[in-house]
Amino acid sequence: MGERFEVIYHIVGEEGTALEKAKTICLKQTVEVGDELVPDGLIRDHIIGQIEQFSALKTGVYQANISYAIETTAFEITQLLNVIFGNTSIKAGIKVHRLNFGEGILSQFSGSRFGIAGLRNLVGVYDKPLLCTALKPMGKSAVEIAKLAYEFALGGVDVIKDDHGLSNQPFCPYEERVSACAEAVAKANQKTGNHCIYVPNITAPATEIMQRVHFAKQAGAGGLLIAPGLTGFDTMRALAADDAINLPLISHPAFLGTLVTSPENGFSHAALFGQLQRLAGADASIYPNYGGRFGFSRAECQSIADSCQEKMGDYAPLFPAPGGGMTLEKVPDMLALYGNDVMFLIGGALYSRTADLVENVQYFLSLVGRV
């Protein structure tokens, strides 16, 4: 009958209710008609979702493993997400816990173009965590932002990204900022001998993204920041697949958060910030670190990191990039959790430790054994 892929849902309810919900998922995610209208033959036997396993997870929560025929996805990220969770997203008490794709799905997409090894090659840092920071605050001019980029690069940051709120505002126009920052980082690299990359934010109107990407490429950007929650996941996939672009993609979680804030709805942290990011071609996945203001637990962060790096066909593993309200003091525990294959995104702490950004960066690098 052909290959299937599997989605593991966690469903809230008593056993009977949860099983009924699982049966409904099988129909609503595919044929979108009641069971009595499902034609016998191929559609009933193959097209509709099938419950492969159903079991109690804990009191009031059941796990249903539901398989779908791979061709229902049309081998498109948009339709794949639709089959996984399109209409079921509207139903409370159902969470996508895990995605199990075989080669029939994985071979249709390319995954991460660079991944951990590729990004390490670009910045020339092996066997130690990477350091990423963000250019901000919004409201500064392109010249001021570029000055920050220069100092961070001089200090030894590996990846310098636009804050995700920098777009094409009149007070800091995109092209002016990208040119100035790319130049500033190149100048610092000449001094240091490092290979720091500048990563502009290309999250933009659908009709302008490619223009911004090509401008960035031409200006000397070393990567691209994109928020798939705002552009759609397939936009990221398309950028990853484009040989003419050939730049690493840093994925930002803006607007995606609601998918994980409720324990009963949406996606698991690992499925959203690990599996989907890999499928859609990110090379690093930003998410809020544990202990910060966003409330992710240490275990949730670990599940993301594991999901970024576990075997997934022959896709390259990608960098977990924990960030958000991190303090330098937390670095040792983060090292214990993440090991070396991690990109630390540190913003505020690099700005505020002392007035000397170069010194702040070097202090951080010393904490992770880089100097």
Added chain:
Amino acid sequence: MGERFEVIYHIVGEEGTALEKAKTICLKQTVEVGDELVPDGLIRDHIIGQIEQFSALKTGVYQANISYAIETTAFEITQLLNVIFGNTSIKAGIKVHRLNFGEGILSQFSGSRFGIAGLRNLVGVYDKPLLCTALKPMGKSAVEIAKLAYEFALGGVDVIKDDHGLSNQPFCPYEERVSACAEAVAKANQKTGNHCIYVPNITAPATEIMQRVHFAKQAGAGGLLIAPGLTGFDTMRALAADDAINLPLISHPAFLGTLVTSPENGFSHAALFGQLQRLAGADASIYPNYGGRFGFSRAECQSIADSCQEKMGDYAPLFPAPGGGMTLEKVPDMLALYGNDVMFLIGGALYSRTADLVENVQYFLSLVGRV
């Protein structure tokens, strides 16, 4: 200092906690640094969000009206959504209740190209509800799907859309289906003298959407179905703004549901299925009707319908399109709630009432006073 727009958030917590969360929103949605790092002058006085009002809503929930400088949005839907809820989406217990845009934002976008009046003109139905149905189930061939389209059009359906799960699957390829359905509907229109429109689903990979849209236009489609939760909202905005396309857009809620399933997180029903749809150019907004399997309440549905039609600058009002598990028996109460400016999306019930689709449609039309 220039114009501002306002977002009304509902925040869970005791008064002190909720106020602290509101202050954090002001920073995190703009400058993304702690208060101590906000530069005095323009950035502190204008760029950061400002709490315009803060008051108790009910026990443990507070309302904060926060204003933002319009230029922080770069006048882009992507960055506007980012300012409204980008990083705050990741924080549990904060819901976007309402968006208050002035001309500074509204004039940057075009809103609905057709709206209620325009869509009525296209289908030639005035002063009564429109009837929309969906072609399904997934798994049928293009020829079988087109046969359904023909019968529904013959019966008198106004808007016949692809089910949102029909994309470009090998068992029902997009171009074959669109050609066949457009032709079938045109043939039926010749017989009936009606102006039924066929609305294919153009939710697709980012790199293929325009191709599908132009194919649809050329084949004689009368509108386009798009799921902005899968493509990104700005893709819909771009289609609405494109004079060369000039087709009404029916917006589908697939993958958006998690934004409303929790009462404490995401968006209100009205903001998501009304205000954002209008801003991004939908002409009809599909959402699950009350009393169906998705759990929307009658009051929530009313709030959506109100939001679709209330004054919003000079934007055209758009059709609320309640659907999902609706039965023909519920029509009278729906008429009482929605009045005549509504597009009823009825799927299963039109298929299952009798084996004669034409008769089923005519029965429905009689219920709403159309025959």
